Amino acid sequence: MALQSTRKSALVDQVIDQLRGQISDGEWGVGSRIPTESELAELLGVGRNTIREGVRALAHAGLLEIRQGAGTFVINRSEVTAAVRRRIAASPASDAMEVRRGLEIEAARLAAHRRDEADITRLRILLAEREATHAVGDTEAFIAADVALHQAVAEASHNKLLAELYAELADSLSETVRAGAGDNLAEAPHIDHTRAIEAIIGGDPELAAAETTAYLRELIED
Numbered sequence: 326m327a328l329q330s331t332r333k334s335a336l337v338d339q340v341i342d343q344l345r346g347q348i349s350d351g352e353w354g355v356g357s358r359i360p361t362e363s364e365l366a367e368l369l370g371v372g373r374n375t376i377r378e379g380v381r382a383l384a385h386a387g388l389l390e391i392r393q394g395a396g397t398f399v400i401n402r403s404e405v406t407a408a409v410r411r412r413i414a415a416s417p418a419s420d421a422m423e424v425r426r427g428l429e430i431e432a433a434r435l436a437a438h439r440r441d442e443a444d445i446t447r448l449r450i451l452l453a454e455r456e457a458t459h460a461v462g463d464t465e466a467f468i469a470a471d472v473a474l475h476q477a478v479a480e481a482s483h484n485k486l487l488a489e490l491y492a493e494l495a496d497s498l499s500e501t502v503r504a505g506a507g508d509n510l511a512e513a514p515h516i517d518h519t520r521a522i523e524a525i526i527g528g529d530p531e532l533a534a535a536e537t538t539a540y541l542r543e544l545i546e547d
Contacts (some may be wrong), residue, residue, distance in 0.1 A: 344379055410493050432481075437525045437533040438528070442472065448522050451524070
């Protein structure tokens with residue numbers, strides 16, 4: 326009996342590792358529904374009870390959400406981001422802003438060291454989109470472009486954990502930008518990111534960090 330329990334436990338652990346890997350690798354993105362128990366059992370070559378235990382474990386860890394009658398959905402990429410998301414939700418906006426500041430400055434510094442040609446192209450496109458949406462006064466499009474640009478800098482750091490942590494601040498960042506823009510984007514102060522992005526593209530880590538610090542200071546003061 327003990328041997329069977331050990332064997333089953335090992336199978337459940339293998340299922341958890343397999344499912345976790347498929348989530349973290351992006352095979353099942355956040356918001357997507359994972360295959361059914363029957364499909365997973367056939368895919369992994371184990372019983373449905375083993376699949377059920379593995380799915381429940383990942384739901385408890387915050388990666389999956391089981392919705393009765395609808396299926397099981399991915400809600401976080403990893404246990405780390407699940408924990409961070411819960412912590413951010415329970416924290417004052419000022420605390421989230423301070424964490425964002427630290428991540429953005431370090432992301433800019435690392436991105437200037439590590440950006441590749443694909444990163445440079447993406448940063449230029451997103452910076453242009455940010456400027457264009459602000460010029461026409463499209464608040465929602467500007468917010469989306471602004472958040473995408475910041476996330477692209479984080480991803481250009483080529484530090485996966487930093488990029489994931491920054492992604493969890495996206496909701497907070499959107500609200501900060503929306504509050505700053507107010508009802509009329511054209512009347513809101515435009516905080517230019519051009520110098521920071523150009524410093525990253527130019528491969529100057531210290532200038533990238535300094536310019537990022539400068540626009541964040543301007544944002545906080547506003």
